[in-house]
Amino acid sequence: MFRQSNLGERLDSAVSCLSPAGSAPFAALVALEQIGGRRSYQQDEEIYGELDPADCWYKVVSGTVRICKLLADGRRHIAEFCFAGDCFGIDLGRERLFSAEAVGDVTVMRFPRGATERLIDEQPELARHICDMALRSLAHAQSRMLLLGRMTASERVAHFLLELAERRDARRFVDVPMSRNDIGDYLGLTIETVCRVLSSFRREGTIAIPTPHRIELCDRDALEAAGEG
């Protein structure tokens, strides 16, 4: 639908972190690059917090970002992980509803909202592209709702590993930049349950865990079977 751009990076995401269609029109993307500024964050540094003004959006250059929310009683929910090429922080309201934090060291491009809206007015194709990304994210959010609402712990973890492998273009060895705690909060499980499921997959020979942050998919079929009834 859209002409292939040579900027190379995808405009991925999901819920205020939009997922990639094809590529946006070349001219629009070049113009976008003009208004963005580069910025880096250390491990666990906050990129923005809940209730901060939502006056800009971001694209991950390198590293991993988590989009999350903390409830009053300490429960935490991670809405999304964003990897290199993914966009996040595209919100409608004036204030952030979620916070964004660096999982490891992270570099991002930062785009002011005002300039982007002006750009959209000049280049209507851009609106269509963002619309596309939003709809794609919506579909992703849908499948996550299904996962959170109706899937068992094993199904969630299997699904997570496969998603991770796909999004990071990994065939056999997947590196897992986030902590077990982060995984738990992303999947609606506790850290202990995540560990136990991973261990049981390992015992069954489905995966190997050379280090906690590197997982080998030994039997992808078994994983896919575990990921969906």
Add this chain to the structure above:
Amino acid sequence: MFRQSNLGERLDSAVSCLSPAGSAPFAALVALEQIGGRRSYQQDEEIYGELDPADCWYKVVSGTVRICKLLADGRRHIAEFCFAGDCFGIDLGRERLFSAEAVGDVTVMRFPRGATERLIDEQPELARHICDMALRSLAHAQSRMLLLGRMTASERVAHFLLELAERRDARRFVDVPMSRNDIGDYLGLTIETVCRVLSSFRREGTIAIPTPHRIELCDRDALEAAGEG
């Protein structure tokens, strides 16, 4: 941001069922109405099924629609309920990932996808409006993920009642067109748990249940407290 339209109906939704911003530009909406056709469905009739071609989208005129997915083993997940004014079936792919069914008797407007895309090309403002709707739905999907991933049964049901009241503009008496089963599949609970939580709210005087499909919110504060820690 957008001029108020006098078409009266909102373009609501969430995940392939988009939520309302303000109103789209008048001219664009008038043009939209031109290409739509009206159609009615009986209770539990399928409007479209999974894997059907996604060649059109819909707007609810009257009644309630459920957007859902059935897993192989019979587990069902309801992604969204759509009420009068809400849009649904705006998908990116060629095939439906979810099905849409009439909760009760339903009347919808049906819009061909091709004609809509041509209209968007002519009226770029429309793309921006759809983008807006998609982002709004994304925010809604986010909060549902939090609910499904991290909230207790009581919190889910309280949240559901408040959401229902708000979306249907009800102050004290909320009518509940869907079955307990539908509610369970929407909230990631069983029918029995939904019943039990409703009964416990009733026992505490938070709500009254004159009929199964009509609920009185007697103590909204208590409900709001139950809906969020």
Add this chain to the structure above:
DNA sequence: ATGCCGCCTTGATCCAGGTCAACCGCTGCT
């Protein structure tokens, strides 16, 4: 090197919500 600290892993126990089952009450059919 050594000791501390944070993250991961594993085991033991608990409980919220699922499962199974009975029954109620309404509706529609004979």
Add this chain to the structure above:
DNA sequence: AGCAGCGGTTGACCTGGATCAAGGCGGCAT
């Protein structure tokens, strides 16, 4: 009227995953 069927409600019991607790292990500072 009588009865069958279906959705809703309630009770008894079970279980998957949470919670609580105890190490293990690697990295880093002293």
